[in-house]
Amino acid sequence: MFAELPLTALRSFESAARHLSFKAAAEELHVTPTAISHQIKQLEHWLGQALFERLPRGVALTTEGRRLFRDLHGAMLDIAQSLDALRPRRSSGGLTVTTTASFAALWLIPRLGGFYQQHPDIAVRIDTGAQVIDLNQDASVDLAIRYGGAVPAGLHRHGGMQEHFGVYGAPAHIEIEAAKSSPTLITVAWGDSRLYECSWETWCERAGLDWMKPGVVMRAYDEEHYALHAASAGQGLVLASSVVTAGAVARGLLAPYRPQITVPGERYHVLCVPGRERHPPVKAFLRWLDGEMG
Known part of the structure; x- marks a missing residue:
């Protein structure tokens, strides 16, 4: 059933699409940029679709590329979680949340003690940088709590607060x-x-x-x-x-x-890449947020 799936090419594509860089994908996968380019060309030929636009400085995903990345990233995350669940002596790990400095200081951080009482083995990293992080491109960030505005296409919205x-x-x-x-x-x-x-x-x-x-x-x-x-x-x-x-x-x-x-006023939205909400630390944090946000 899965014998013909180009798994190496798919892994190369996922990394290149997440970073929007063949060079960064090569560094992550410990291969050369030429190897990444070759794998992606093979995948495009296999699909009969262009997945990247080659620009003078870098690359950009096509419509088909964005669709494949969204589905593939979620599927690979599920596989990674399943494998991690089978590892002996595993830890619950942690998660990274990006939000505004004011929301972190005045609402989120003062309440975090309650989360740690329930989940002392899950570490929460708070990112309050001024630049809005693209969750589809930065896999190091699990959740975003954002203020107002429309929910970006392709993201999963979980609850929120008015x-x-x-x-x-x-x-x-x-x-x-x-x-x-x-x-x-x-x-x-x-x-x-x-x-x-x-x-x-x-x-x-x-x-x-x-x-x-x-x-x-x-x-x-x-x-x-x-x-x-x-x-x-x-x-x-x-x-x-x-x-x-x-x-x-x-x-x-x-x-x-x-x-x-x-x-x-506006609404606070809790957002993540589809599939990330099933990751055990993220799932636990979302459940806790639901209680705090009412």
Whole structure:
């Protein structure tokens, strides 16, 4: 049934497609780039389809190549997991999660202790680099927790969490600050800072308050956790996500002001390459995330 499958060529293709580089695939498989090129040409001839576009600098997958890579990567991952399950004295290993620095610092990392209590033999590596990682190309990353936007084609989405925005302040100062005719408002200088300002305007309109009048004192920070620290220190009121403030509210560092008034936010998506969700450490982490995200 499988006698005619070109297994060596398929392994070469998977590596080259994941790296988008024949040279990187050759280094990974300990062969020459010429050998990788030869194997892929044989596979293309066998299929009667071009799998790569040869560009002046590098290669790119064709539509057929992307389809084959998606299916092949998942199948090879399943095989690797099955073989690993048969090895004696195996460890549960670990997984790598990529997400934003704010989400990691304010939501994920403070909760990780609960995961380690359930799975002390699974190590979780958190990647908070500014560059968005292509899960289809970087096999070292197991899961991505991303904020907003459309889910990229070809990725598996597992659950997630919806946020809303509200106003928060230090419990001892929130009513005093809110009683001022012009309280100090804390904002975050996002890439699209106008989005944050509009959210403040929307919240004030819903609350029937004229805080956004000329001369309002706005203190801006470039990271959400800085803004939350400023608010918890009594420096003003912050408009912030229900997700990233949850920990500070639970610890009594922040309290919501008029919590019935909110502004809709975005959704956090949990994403992985299809098939990766069945990997035992990833499966355990996803099950734990489901409980934490509710």
